[in-house]
Amino acid sequence: MPNRPSSPGSLLAQLVAERQSIWLDYIHRRMLQSGELKTLIERRAVRGVTSNPTIFEQAMGQGDTYDEAIARLASEGKDTQAIYEALAIEDIRGACDLFRPIYEMSAANDGYVSMEVSPRLAHDADRTIAEARRLWQAIGRPNAMIKIPGTAEGLPAVSQALAEGINVNVTLLFSVAMYERVIDAYITGLERRAAAGQPIETVRSVASFFVSRVDIETDKRLAALGTAAASALMGTAAVANAKLAYSQYTAHFEGDRFRQVMAKGAAVQRPLWASTGTKNPAYPDTKYVDGLIGPDTVNTMPPATLEAFADHGTAHRTIDEDVDRAREQVAAIEALGIRLSDVTDFLVSDGVKKFADSFTQLLMTIDAKRVKLAAAGRVDQPLAK
Numbered sequence: 001m002p003n004r005p006s007s008p009g010s011l012l013a014q015l016v017a018e019r020q021s022i023w024l025d026y027i028h029r030r031m032l033q034s035g036e037l038k039t040l041i042e043r044r045a046v047r048g049v050t051s052n053p054t055i056f057e058q059a060m061g062q063g064d065t066y067d068e069a070i071a072r073l074a075s076e077g078k079d080t081q082a083i084y085e086a087l088a089i090e091d092i093r094g095a096c097d098l099f100r101p102i103y104e105m106s107a108a109n110d111g112y113v114s115m116e117v118s119p120r121l122a123h124d125a126d127r128t129i130a131e132a133r134r135l136w137q138a139i140g141r142p143n144a145m146i147k148i149p150g151t152a153e154g155l156p157a158v159s160q161a162l163a164e165g166i167n168v169n170v171t172l173l174f175s176v177a178m179y180e181r182v183i184d185a186y187i188t189g190l191e192r193r194a195a196a197g198q199p200i201e202t203v204r205s206v207a208s209f210f211v212s213r214v215d216i217e218t219d220k221r222l223a224a225l226g227t228a229a230a231s232a233l234m235g236t237a238a239v240a241n242a243k244l245a246y247s248q249y250t251a252h253f254e255g256d257r258f259r260q261v262m263a264k265g266a267a268v269q270r271p272l273w274a275s276t277g278t279k280n281p282a283y284p285d286t287k288y289v290d291g292l293i294g295p296d297t298v299n300t301m302p303p304a305t306l307e308a309f310a311d312h313g314t315a316h317r318t319i320d321e322d323v324d325r326a327r328e329q330v331a332a333i334e335a336l337g338i339r340l341s342d343v344t345d346f347l348v349s350d351g352v353k354k355f356a357d358s359f360t361q362l363l364m365t366i367d368a369k370r371v372k373l374a375a376a377g378r379v380d381q382p383l384a385k
Contacts, residue, residue, distance in 0.1 A: 170206070243319060291318050
């Protein structure tokens with residue numbers, strides 16, 4: 001193990017030295033107003049932001065930071081969903097502007113801020129691409145990314161969005177098999193754009209591979225077996241699965257098909273490790289950062305994980321270490337009767353449902369706030385239905 005750096009900030013700097021980008025899996029208007037996000041960029045090497053319906057639900061539902069804007073938008077006659085979109089787009093634009101220097105200095109490789117299409121559209125390709133276009137145009141920033149779920153129905157929308165020059169964050173990936181299809185969708189989108197005579201040099205995409213949730217679900221099934229062999233494999237599935245995904249990344253992006261679009265200016269689609277906060281207190285709080293460090297990757301960390309890694313993480317290249325052992329661990333889990341494909345299929349379905357539920361709760365929260373603000377005389381006209 002390398003010598004421990006002399007200061008916490010240098011641990012994060014070492015991730016950058018290993019060509020891994022640090023993004024923050026959180027956004028709140030207060031961070032933009034207070035300068036906190038600017039400080040994270042300057043002192044914590046944060047180079048991008050990801051958001052999702054759950055994050056916005058937590059941000060908009062707590063405290064009164066958004067109340068003035070909700071009252072203003074309600075006074076303009078906007079309904080609940082329009083208020084949410086306006087609030088979210090304002091935050092995304094503000095963050096994009098803050099990250100714009102990083103976007104420019106990195107030659108469009110970093111400095112991105114992601115906003116997700118409605119999770120209610122996860123199984124509707126046509127409506128997903130329509131919403132991706134609308135959000136992309138509404139945000140109006142070259143360093144925005146539109147998040148599209150990595151479902152079977154989402155993949156055509158991914159290719160079409162990229163062909164139209166829309167940056168895409170493909171989210172809710174769990175299985176290596178689906179990840180390979182996402183890589184195909186990415187290259188297909190670039191091929192179509194290049195064939196149409198459109199530039200591809202600044203079109204960017206990341207593939208958001210969720211990590212900790214794989215351990216949560218697999219561990220639950222291992223624990224149910226109640227054997228020593230099953231117990232010995234707990235906490236191994238998530239990192240092993242991600243390492244196997246990265247091996248597919250290197251295989252595909254070093255292949256002949258991608259080389260043809262790379263010759264026209266294409267950038268790789270970087271794997272992004274998501275859901276990297278440790279949910280099981282029995283595991284190290286930096287488990288899903290320490291084990292997945294390597295070139296051309298992104299780790300989007302919730303604030304607590306970012307600070308934990310800055311304090312006591314282990315910063316050296318690990319993503320392509322012990323890949324054979326990772327294969328053995330997955331094989332051993334499946335030998336016990338737990339098919340990883342069953343786990344990941346469940347997690348995709350469950351993830352879509354959780355985000356849809358968060359989106360519904362978010363709209364209910366905003367609606368309750370606008371009614372309360374109207375009752376307090378802060379809305380200038382009757383509320384939109």
